[in-house]
């Protein structure tokens with residue numbers, strides 16, 4: 001097991017290239033199950049979620065060949081192999097095997113997913129959607145059993161705006177008989193990306209990216225080639241790090257429109273950012289103003305950037321209030337930031353940050369993916385060395401983060417943990 005060490009105070013300079021979007025990739029790979037021939041996906045990030053999903057595709061009989069950032073997925077010999085345990089628990093997006101296998105085989109057995117623990121993460125809206133399409137769904141000993149004689153299009157109103165439920169219902173509905181309408185659908189760019197792949201496979205989908213998605217089911221879907229969109233959360237994380245500890249940082253391979261809620265808040269704080277077509281240039285900021293943020297469904301401020309943004313706010317002058325309306329308890333990073341001298345209290349579902357403070361290096365643990373990003377951002381600004389454990393979370397979603405930050409001038413490296421440290425880590 002490794003830990004990450006960051007020596008703070010080194011200014012970031014130069015260019016960082018953003019990888020393909022994790023939250024697209026984790027749906028695009030399962031979507032390949034629906035095709036009758038090879039699906040080629042280009043520009044995938046080097047993250048463990050992609051590796052785990054590739055192994056899961058192989059477990060059900062697919063072949064997956066990696067050529068650089070491209071995966072060639074041959075779904076021809078896949079079967080409805082049950083996946084009640086094991087790798088499905090390593091990530092959140094294994095739930096997409098439910099929709100995709102239901103679409104192709106009309107049956108699936110998938111263990112309840114893992115992923116970041118951000119408080120309860122129910123999947124009732126996914127199940128409501130599958131049932132509306134004609135599936136019988138039962139939960140037996142922690143695995144979801146889905147079966148349908150046939151899938152029939154339906155009108156489905158989501159009680160909660162959910163990225164996962166929207167995509168999962170799309171995956172099943174593209175092979176249902178007749179028309180499906182998803183109302184109150186999520187509108188994230190990743191949903192458009194998945195719809196683009198499915199459309200290239202022959203699916204008929206209208207309205208992805210709006211809150212009403214219309215799908216006309218088809219009998220067959222064929223292989224195709226698809227290039228993934230850039231990761232707006234990874235881009236946002238580097239933009240925050242540049243605002244925190246950058247001289248002049250060019251963020252390359254981004255779609256600036258996907259980052260508008262973040263960029264607006266950074267500008268309100270006084271960060272100077274130039275926008276190009278596919279690039280952002282972030283300038284050094286020495287005096288930042290405090291701001292309040294409230295996370296909302298897209299296109300509001302993304303919950304996945306709330307945690308790294310909180311680290312940046314420790315540098316701002318005054319009091320900032322952070323409220324997460326998507327995951328009201330997504331505050332596990334706060335205790336760790338406090339170990340680093342951050343002045344933050346959590347009150348009534350909000351984190352209240354008083355700044356500016358000089359952060360101090362400390363031994364901290366990443367409890368989840370974006371908590372990890374928050375701690376790295378804090379480590380870049382801190383006096384001395386910050387030691388971060390829990391890297392398995394960070395590696396689920398940040399492609400080559402150590403190398404990317406090193407290239408920007410950070411003093412960051414990985415070390416094997418000693419046995420004593422591992423025991424301490426387990427007890428933390």
Ligand SMILES: CC(=O)N[C@H]1[C@@H](OP(=O)(O)OP(=O)(O)OC[C@H]2O[C@@H](n3ccc(=O)[nH]c3=O)[C@H](O)[C@@H]2O)O[C@H](CO)[C@@H](O)[C@@H]1O
Nearest residue numbers: 023092093120121122123124125126160161162163164326
């Ligand atoms: C793999 C992936 O894409 N993960 C993202 C996805 O997670 P995920 O798809 O799991 O998140 P959802 O959009 O489904 O969740 C949004 C909210 O709806 C609630 N909910 C969701 C489904 C459901 O059936 N019932 C229900 O009550 C959740 O508890 C949460 O409060 O969107 C989240 C919200 O933008 C992001 O933080 C995650 O990075």
Ligand SMILES: C=C(OP(=O)(O)O)C(=O)O
Nearest residue numbers: 092093115116304369370
């Ligand atoms: C919460 C996240 O991921 P997941 O849904 O895969 O756990 C995230 O990407 O911040």
